[in-house]
Amino acid sequence: MPEMQVDTSKTVEISNKKPGKPQSNFSRVLKYFLLRIVALIITVIIGVYIAILIANMGGAVDDIRKAQIREQIGMQMMGDPAFMEIPAERRRELMREMEEIEFRRLGLDTPFPIRSFIYLREALTLNLGRAERMTSDSGSRQVRLVILERLAPTMLLMVTSFLILFFGALFFALFLSRRYGSFLDKAVIALAPTSAAPAWFYGIFLILIFAAVLRVLPFGRMVTAPPPPDTFSYALSVLRHLILPVAAILSSAIFIVTYNWRTYFLIYSSDDYVEMAKAKGLTSGLIERRYVLRPTLPAIVTSFALSLITQWMGNITLELIFNWPGIGRLVFQAIGLYDSPVIIGTVVVYAYLLAITVFALDIIYAIIDPRVKVGAEEARR
Amino acid sequence: MRELLSRFKDIREYPSAIIGIVIILFLIGLALYALISIPYSEAVRLWRGAEAMWIENPRNARPIWMDWFTPASLPRTIIRDTKDDPGAKEIIPLTDELSEIIVTLSFDYQYDDFPREISLFLTAEYEDNRPFVTFLWRTPDGREYELRDQSISREDAYRISQDERLRRQLGGILPHTGLFMDPNAEQPTPLKGEYELVIEGLVFEEGADLDVRMIAYGRIHGIAGTDHRRRDISVALLWGTPVALAFGFLAAVGTTILTMIIAATGSWYRKWVDGLIQRITEVVMILPILPILVMIGTMYSRSIWVLLGAIILLGLFSAVIKIYRAMFIQVRESPFIEAARAYGASGPRIIFRYMIPRIIPMLIPQFVILIPTYVFLEATLAMLGLADPLLPTWGKVLYDAQHQGALYMGHYYWVLLPSFLLIITGLGFSMLGFALDRIFNPRLRRL
Numbered sequence: 001m002p003e004m005q006v007d008t009s010k011t012v013e014i015s016n017k018k019p020g021k022p023q024s025n026f027s028r029v030l031k032y033f034l035l036r037i038v039a040l041i042i043t044v045i046i047g048v049y050i051a052i053l054i055a056n057m058g059g060a061v062d063d064i065r066k067a068q069i070r071e072q073i074g075m076q077m078m079g080d081p082a083f084m085e086i087p088a089e090r091r092r093e094l095m096r097e098m099e100e101i102e103f104r105r106l107g108l109d110t111p112f113p114i115r116s117f118i119y120l121r122e123a124l125t126l127n128l129g130r131a132e133r134m135t136s137d138s139g140s141r142q143v144r145l146v147i148l149e150r151l152a153p154t155m156l157l158m159v160t161s162f163l164i165l166f167f168g169a170l171f172f173a174l175f176l177s178r179r180y181g182s183f184l185d186k187a188v189i190a191l192a193p194t195s196a197a198p199a200w201f202y203g204i205f206l207i208l209i210f211a212a213v214l215r216v217l218p219f220g221r222m223v224t225a226p227p228p229p230d231t232f233s234y235a236l237s238v239l240r241h242l243i244l245p246v247a248a249i250l251s252s253a254i255f256i257v258t259y260n261w262r263t264y265f266l267i268y269s270s271d272d273y274v275e276m277a278k279a280k281g282l283t284s285g286l287i288e289r290r291y292v293l294r295p296t297l298p299a300i301v302t303s304f305a306l307s308l309i310t311q312w313m314g315n316i317t318l319e320l321i322f323n324w325p326g327i328g329r330l331v332f333q334a335i336g337l338y339d340s341p342v343i344i345g346t347v348v349v350y351a352y353l354l355a356i357t358v359f360a361l362d363i364i365y366a367i368i369d370p371r372v373k374v375g376a377e378e379a380r381r
Numbered sequence: 382m383r384e385l386l387s388r389f390k391d392i393r394e395y396p397s398a399i400i401g402i403v404i405i406l407f408l409i410g411l412a413l414y415a416l417i418s419i420p421y422s423e424a425v426r427l428w429r430g431a432e433a434m435w436i437e438n439p440r441n442a443r444p445i446w447m448d449w450f451t452p453a454s455l456p457r458t459i460i461r462d463t464k465d466d467p468g469a470k471e472i473i474p475l476t477d478e479l480s481e482i483i484v485t486l487s488f489d490y491q492y493d494d495f496p497r498e499i500s501l502f503l504t505a506e507y508e509d510n511r512p513f514v515t516f517l518w519r520t521p522d523g524r525e526y527e528l529r530d531q532s533i534s535r536e537d538a539y540r541i542s543q544d545e546r547l548r549r550q551l552g553g554i555l556p557h558t559g560l561f562m563d564p565n566a567e568q569p570t571p572l573k574g575e576y577e578l579v580i581e582g583l584v585f586e587e588g589a590d591l592d593v594r595m596i597a598y599g600r601i602h603g604i605a606g607t608d609h610r611r612r613d614i615s616v617a618l619l620w621g622t623p624v625a626l627a628f629g630f631l632a633a634v635g636t637t638i639l640t641m642i643i644a645a646t647g648s649w650y651r652k653w654v655d656g657l658i659q660r661i662t663e664v665v666m667i668l669p670i671l672p673i674l675v676m677i678g679t680m681y682s683r684s685i686w687v688l689l690g691a692i693i694l695l696g697l698f699s700a701v702i703k704i705y706r707a708m709f710i711q712v713r714e715s716p717f718i719e720a721a722r723a724y725g726a727s728g729p730r731i732i733f734r735y736m737i738p739r740i741i742p743m744l745i746p747q748f749v750i751l752i753p754t755y756v757f758l759e760a761t762l763a764m765l766g767l768a769d770p771l772l773p774t775w776g777k778v779l780y781d782a783q784h785q786g787a788l789y790m791g792h793y794y795w796v797l798l799p800s801f802l803l804i805i806t807g808l809g810f811s812m813l814g815f816a817l818d819r820i821f822n823p824r825l826r827r828l
Binding site: 039040043044046047050051054055057060189190192193194195196197198200201204205207208211212219306309312313314316317320321331332334335336338340343344346347350351353354355358 | 397663664665666667668669670671672673675676677678679680681700750753754757760761764765766767779783788789791793796797800803804807808810811812814815
């Protein structure tokens with residue numbers, strides 16, 4: 001995985017900052033929080049704009065919008081009996097005129113540079129019009145509903161995996177750094193290259209072993225069909241279905257993440273102040289928490305952000321393999337149906353999800369690293 | 382340069398690197414073999430070929446070597462053709478015009494399982510009047526079944542396995558099972574011995590002729606088995622190798638080199654150039670690469686080379702720029718750069734002649750580790766149905782397997798073979814890369 005050597009430069013840079021005025025912890029985090037959110041909003045806007053530029057390279061977005069307006073006007077006319085009395089020739093002419101007016105009203109006749117900003121606004125607000133062929137489970141064809149409906153299963157899967165991955169890898173890495181050179185440590189080093197394969201790839205094997213051969217866990221889906229009536233057994237069923245996809249994510253990520261973090265721990269635990277703490281006779285638990293974990297966490301969070309971005313990308317295929325009813329499988333269905341509005345919509349939603357992931361980690365970063373101050377943050381930029 | 386080579390010599394101390402190199406060499410060998418034995422156009426033709434091209438292959442047959450691990454011997458495909466064996470055909474003239482053609486196709490069946498299918502392909506030569514044929518099945522213990530009689534056209538096929546009437550006649554058992562079944566056995570087992578298929582044809586014209594080809598499809602085929610469209614999977618596995626290697630290598634080269642140049646430029650010129658590059662990197666970090674590739678794949682082109690170009694472009698400002706930048710900032714301060722500046726070297730000259738060569742050794746491990754990431758990216762795209770329309774690739778085999786429910790149906794070989802190639806590619810490159818990383822980055826070496 002490309003995130004193998006993750007930059008530790010960030011911490012180094014920050015520690016080189018000029019000393020600022022002392023601030024309270026809360027206002028420090030709040031200021032940092034606001035600054036980061038503004039920066040991320042700008043980043044999302046630019047990111048979505050790039051996506052729109054790519055999408056409209058061949059005029060795809062234009063075509064979608066025009067077709068939708070045409071459909072809308074057609075429906076309107078069909079529903080109005082007054083129009084039905086007008087001769088067909090005249091009706092077609094009227095329709096064209098109405099389309100023209102609607103195009104102009106929505107600014108679709110403007111040159112692309114201006115038009116692209118109209119699309120940008122629509123995309124950012126997820127006002128993505130109607131899906132061409134897909135419907136949401138409630139029957140709506142609004143792209144926004146089609147996508148948002150799938151958000152919960154995806155979040156359930158990914159957040160569960162991320163939490164287990166983070167804490168699992170953290171304790172595992174700490175454990176290994178204590179037993180540096182042991183058999184387990186060597187095993188993790190040897191297994192780190194297996195992370196070259198994405199989660200879905202391990203998913204296939206997990207399905208093969210646990211679903212096809214052993215028949216102990218389900219092949220896929222989120223609940224059994226038909227879904228259990230009461231909440232408790234429903235939750236239990238979801239939990240059972242969650243095991244394999246989460247295990248797939250863990251098997252693809254845990255070894256590399258543990259390997260990286262263990263290396264950081266080892267680097268930091270050879271620092272002088274740790275030796276000093278040892279000399280003072282502090283317990284190893286205390287040394288770990290206070291002198292090793294604290295300075296390492298920023299580097300760990302940065303490296304974790306990169307792994308999460310990789311995992312988000314793998315999410316589409318993972319959901320496909322496990323038939324998980326989330327956004328990933330939606331993308332796959334949209335590909336099969338050539339439903340461009342939905343595909344563009346998912347690009348936007350994934351951009352949002354990635355930005356939120358980065359933001360969440362930024363906040364954790366600010367909380368755990370007392371050296372991050374807004375002033376320093378600005379000096380760095 | 383000499384230093385670089387001497388570092389490579391350290392590889393011998395890392396067994397994982399040796400294993401990695403062996404795997405990579407094996408893959409390169411396989412790729413070369415594929416390119417030489419099956420030319421590009423042939424590979425495309427074979428993989429896109431309609432069913433007619435693969436008519437002699439069974440559907441979903443396992444690889445032949447799986448037979449070695451099971452106690453029962455699994456049936457192979459049996460083909461009998463009157464064109465290859467003219468002795469099987471006997472022509473008896475009855476009148477001037479009318480003659481009888483008796484074709485006896487016999488074969489020895491010694492397998493422990495039933496064939497997957499039986500089909501007959503008939504070709505007839507005539508002017509106006511179609512020949513009339515009767516099919517007769519004779520088992521080793523002397524039972525006889527009259528399968529059917531019909532008149533046939535110039536190109537005709539009788540798919541015995543799909544004959545509903547015959548199925549009812551056999552008591553609702555599938556014909557290719559019922560015709561081979563031992564009537565005395567409690568469990569359905571095939572009766573071993575000499576089977577005969579007799580085709581009695583009446584031709585109504587002088588010079589009219591009849592040829593029959595019988596295919597009893599087996600359950601094992603080739604070194605990699607076949608898929609649901611009877612295609613030999615080994616073609617895709619072989620040809621997938623050069624495609625995967627080329628794709629992974631080109632994508633890794635493209636992104637590494639270009640990203641390195643961008644990072645060097647930024648850290649050399651500093652100020653707004655560096656700031657701009659940093660900001661772009663932050664934007665690209667939240668760009669959902671895979672959904673964007675999906676967008677390009679569905680809306681514009683599925684060609685593997687278009688997607689490769691898109692991957693390189695989107696990878697230009699990836700997060701690794703930050704790592705490179707940190708390295709370049711150190712390099713920038715070294716005395717030899719100062720010396721270059723003193724003699725008046727221009728910015729680009731310093732970047733390309735002094736800075737980039739200095740950091741290349743540190744990038745080699747990254748580069749090697751990056752290759753399988755792109756190999757898997759190609760497979761991921763293929764799994765989403767965005768594979769190259771022409772080329773056979775490993776990902777396409779996996780896609781077909783996934784869509785035909787291979788795991789659910791128990792066709793494990795179909796998933797395992799491409800997965801095996803993918804995983805050894807992944808392991809080979811990353812084992813070498815990780816070992817190189819320890820060699821070239823002394824800080825890690827200590828640990």
